[in-house]
Amino acid sequence: MGINFQNVAFRYSPLGKDVLQDINLEVEENDEFVFILGHTGSGKSTLVQNINALLLPYKGKLNVMDHQVITRYRHPIKLNTKLNKKRYNLNKSKHLFAKSNIPVYSRTLRNIRKHIGLVFQFPEYQLFESTVLKDVMFGPKNFKYSKEECERLAKEALELVDFPKELYDRSPFLLSGGQMRRVAIAGILAINPDVIILDEPTVGLDPKGKDTLMNLLVDIQKKTHKSIIIISHDMNVVARYAKRIIVMKQSRIVYDGEKRRLFEDLDKLHEYNLDLPTVSGLSMELKKKNLINYKHLPLTIEELETVIKGGDIYE
Amino acid sequence: MNDIALGQYVHKNSIIHSLDPRTKFICLLILMISIFLIPSPADYNPKISFIILGGFALIILIVVILTKISPLKYLKSLMQVIFIVSFVFIVQMLSKPSDETSLLDLNIKVSIIKIIIILTVFVLFFVFRKFLHYKLILFITLLVLSTYFLTIDFGKNLFKETPILHIYKYGLYKGAFFSLRILLVIMLSTVMTLTTKPTDLTNAIEWLLHPLTFIKLNVSIFAMMISLALRFIPTLFNEANKILKSQASRGADFKEGHLKDQIFQMVALLIPMFVVSYKRAEDLADAMEARGYIPGERRTKLNILRFKFSDYLTFILCVGIITGIILLRVL
Numbered sequence: 001m002g003i004n005f006q007n008v009a010f011r012y013s014p015l016g017k018d019v020l021q022d023i024n025l026e027v028e029e030n031d032e033f034v035f036i037l038g039h040t041g042s043g044k045s046t047l048v049q050n051i052n053a054l055l056l057p058y059k060g061k062l063n064v065m066d067h068q069v070i071t072r073y074r075h076p077i078k079l080n081t082k083l084n085k086k087r088y089n090l091n092k093s094k095h096l097f098a099k100s101n102i103p104v105y106s107r108t109l110r111n112i113r114k115h116i117g118l119v120f121q122f123p124e125y126q127l128f129e130s131t132v133l134k135d136v137m138f139g140p141k142n143f144k145y146s147k148e149e150c151e152r153l154a155k156e157a158l159e160l161v162d163f164p165k166e167l168y169d170r171s172p173f174l175l176s177g178g179q180m181r182r183v184a185i186a187g188i189l190a191i192n193p194d195v196i197i198l199d200e201p202t203v204g205l206d207p208k209g210k211d212t213l214m215n216l217l218v219d220i221q222k223k224t225h226k227s228i229i230i231i232s233h234d235m236n237v238v239a240r241y242a243k244r245i246i247v248m249k250q251s252r253i254v255y256d257g258e259k260r261r262l263f264e265d266l267d268k269l270h271e272y273n274l275d276l277p278t279v280s281g282l283s284m285e286l287k288k289k290n291l292i293n294y295k296h297l298p299l300t301i302e303e304l305e306t307v308i309k310g311g312d313i314y315e
Numbered sequence: 316m317n318d319i320a321l322g323q324y325v326h327k328n329s330i331i332h333s334l335d336p337r338t339k340f341i342c343l344l345i346l347m348i349s350i351f352l353i354p355s356p357a358d359y360n361p362k363i364s365f366i367i368l369g370g371f372a373l374i375i376l377i378v379v380i381l382t383k384i385s386p387l388k389y390l391k392s393l394m395q396v397i398f399i400v401s402f403v404f405i406v407q408m409l410s411k412p413s414d415e416t417s418l419l420d421l422n423i424k425v426s427i428i429k430i431i432i433i434l435t436v437f438v439l440f441f442v443f444r445k446f447l448h449y450k451l452i453l454f455i456t457l458l459v460l461s462t463y464f465l466t467i468d469f470g471k472n473l474f475k476e477t478p479i480l481h482i483y484k485y486g487l488y489k490g491a492f493f494s495l496r497i498l499l500v501i502m503l504s505t506v507m508t509l510t511t512k513p514t515d516l517t518n519a520i521e522w523l524l525h526p527l528t529f530i531k532l533n534v535s536i537f538a539m540m541i542s543l544a545l546r547f548i549p550t551l552f553n554e555a556n557k558i559l560k561s562q563a564s565r566g567a568d569f570k571e572g573h574l575k576d577q578i579f580q581m582v583a584l585l586i587p588m589f590v591v592s593y594k595r596a597e598d599l600a601d602a603m604e605a606r607g608y609i610p611g612e613r614r615t616k617l618n619i620l621r622f623k624f625s626d627y628l629t630f631i632l633c634v635g636i637i638t639g640i641i642l643l644r645v646l
Contacts, residue, residue, distance in 0.1 A: 049560070052564050054560050054563060054564060110566055110568065113563070113564055113565075113566055114566065116564075117564070118561075118564040120557065120560065120561040120564070123561065125554075125557070125558060125561075125587050125590065125591055126558060126561040126562060126565070126587055127587065128582065128583050128585075128586035128587050128590075138565060138567075138583065139565040139566055142565060142566030142567055142568065143566045173590065187565060188564070188565065191565065191566065
């Protein structure tokens with residue numbers, strides 16, 4: 001179960017450059033809180049869209065929740081015909097079939113999208129319905145839930161994102177930016193996906209909005225135990241909330257592991273084009289001037305506080 | 316994503332690229348008119364009209380080589396009109412000039428029943444295409460068989476049959492002439508779009524429309540509108556792609572389902588598109604105003620268009636060509 005990449009490669013056009021190369025990655029279904037970091041154009045968004053089968057890899061094996069996403073063939077072949085099923089040995093029940101057009105919106109790929117909820121950058125632009133509740137119900141409706149169930153799922157999702165009940169019948173275009181984003185995220189949560197992926201969810205929010213949103217996501221994970229994958233550029237957010245970090249550079253995964261090991265290795269960090277969290281930078285300056293001393297680099301304000309008080313972070 | 320129709324401009328360092336866009340525009344018009352002024356082989360000496368056409372083809376070939384752009388790009392734009400060209404060729408070939416013996420008799424007899432039979436065969440082919448091997452070979456054999464079927468004479472019992480079709484020498488000439496003419500014109504306009512930036516083109520159009528200011532039409536606003544619209548097509552295309560993807564990840568399906576479902580899914584795309592484009596337009600208006608844009612006021616230009624020596628030279632060449640053609644027609 002979960003998401004499993006084996007030597008996956010992806011490119012947008014048959015003769016183009018590889019946007020993903022040699023991707024080997026395993027994400028569990030439950031209790032993971034993964035951050036994907038990387039420079040602009042390193043392939044983060046492409047990776048995430050591959051998981052959701054919006055883009056199909058052309059090489060390697062990609063398993064999403066026990067569904068194998070088939071690789072894209074060079075020629076536009078209709079793979080759901082009987083003959084081609086036979087020719088490409090695709091008769092096993094759990095394969096997914098798709099035409100080779102990119103992006104793919106085929107019905108057969110919907111099964112994957114039901115398991116993976118992908119929230120795009122600036123998700124507030126996807127709102128279109130007349131009321132908040134109806135908009136959140138759009139997702140479950142597409143996955144053929146009954147009307148009562150749609151409403152139940154939508155209300156649950158809106159409660160999860162802590163959206164005030166009296167605004168359910170308001171038009172989504174009259175909400176504030178932060179509220180619109182919450183509605184959009186609720187729109188994905190309402191599908192009841194097994195893994196939630198968010199592409200830069202905190203961009204364009206004020207510091208307080210950022211914190212509430214991140215706390216909300218942590219809360220959601222505590223309640224539902226679903227894995228959450230987040231793409232982010234904000235090192236302060238990463239340092240505070242990450243459990244596991246994946247760093248991408250030039251279409252490859254160059255780091256996959258725990259956060260402290262990444263931030264303490266300054267050379268690597270520089271090589272990956274990443275910044276230190278503000279607090280860590282400050283504490284390094286303080287250490288240089290012999291004002292504080294620590295064994296492990298503090299990443300958050302709380303950790304710096306314990307260090308200043310003379311304690312150790314792991315105590 | 317970058318190969319939308321308007322992004323056809325290919326950057327190269329060539330003589331044709333460095334020509335003034337106004338020159339290119341006017342010369343394009345002049346050359347097009349002169350190509351259409353070439354006397355057709357039906358009412359003139361066919362040899363001469365083909366020689367002139369060949370001359371034009373040579374000129375265009377030289378221009379194409381001068382642009383330094385790979386010929387594949389030109390072929391691509393020619394492929395788009397191949398259907399029309401072949402249609403013109405066939406129709407012209409079968410047309411009957413005044414009085415002449417036919418070059419080749421095609422024993423084709425068309426009747427309603429034959430057409431119905433052939434049509435049903437082809438419809439069946441397209442319906443069951445999914446389940447067939449060797450589609451192309453099958454298609455070609457079907458075409459050959461149906462032409463053979465057309466030639467069979469069933470006598471006069473099967474409805475009325477039209478008389479035999481002929482191919483004439485002059486029809487052949489005319490077909491070749493007209494289809495070549497279309498190809499040349501397409502080539503010319505492709506040279507124009509491949510070597511001129513859209514913004515330069517709008518500048519040229521603005522300059523050419525300048526006389527309209529005398530009847531109180533504001534040309535600069537018009538040109539600004541065109542260039543803004545051109546600039547926003549790729550942006551909105553990207554935006555649409557993004558919304559399409561985010562709705563697809565919510566399970567929307569834009570290809571399958573009943574018509575009613577599909578219309579509903581389109582709403583999920585259209586409304587966000589409207590919202591985004593209005594927002595963009597508002598932001599753009601603010602940004603333009605913040606930089607002092609007042610509609611209708613006189614503005615200076617960053618790139619002032621100036622005719623150079625090469626521009627005058629091309630003008631003279633083009634005018635020479637068109638006068639030559641006109642003289643040929645008059646004399």
